[in-house]
Amino acid sequence: MTRRRTVEAAGGIVADGTGRIAIVHRPRYDDWTLPKGHLEHDETHEDAALREVDEETGLRCRIIGAAGSTKYIDDKDRPKHVRYFSMTVVGGHFRENDEVDELRWIGRDDLDELSYSDDIELVRTAWDRGVIADGQRDE
Numbered sequence: 001m002t003r004r005r006t007v008e009a010a011g012g013i014v015a016d017g018t019g020r021i022a023i024v025h026r027p028r029y030d031d032w033t034l035p036k037g038h039l040e041h042d043e044t045h046e047d048a049a050l051r052e053v054d055e056e057t058g059l060r061c062r063i064i065g066a067a068g069s070t071k072y073i074d075d076k077d078r079p080k081h082v083r084y085f086s087m088t089v090v091g092g093h094f095r096e097n098d099e100v101d102e103l104r105w106i107g108r109d110d111l112d113e114l115s116y117s118d119d120i121e122l123v124r125t126a127w128d129r130g131v132i133a134d135g136q137r138d139e
Contacts, residue, residue: 004079006079007080008038008081009036010039010046010052011084012063012085012086013085013086013087014089015086015089015134017089017133019107020107021034021106022034022059022104023106024056024057024104026099026101027101028099029075032104032113033114034123036049036052036082037052037055045085046063049063049084049085050062053087054092055097055099056100057094057100058092061088062088062090064087064133066083067084067086067122068126069083070082084126086126086132086133108124111123
């Protein structure tokens with residue numbers, strides 16, 4: 001049996017400075033999740049996270065710090081590792097695209113809007129650790 005190579009991906013927990021984070025709806029999967037995607041050749045996790053957030057949301061961001069990671073088996077039966085970064089918005093605005101048709105800003109009490117328990121736990125833990133960007137950190 002051949003062991004499949006782990007797919008590396010990165011994404012963002014994007015905060016708006018008012019205690020809310022961005023989640024995206026992907027019509028292909030009919031789910032609500034955090035913006036994320038695969039690393040391109042020779043791309044760092046940080047660069048991939050910034051690029052994917054921009055591509056999926058239209059928001060230009062800066063990284064505040066590491067926010068955690070998730071591991072799971074993807075829809076092609078491959079192991080997948082996603083590293084997330086806490087981010088704050090520095091420009092741009094949402095634009096619908098081929099992958100994402102809606103963006104919502106949710107607060108800590110609305111985490112059940114996320115489709116996956118791993119996402120909920122990741123965000124809850126990041127909030128508890130104080131690594132999600134807030135208004136005081138974004139100068």
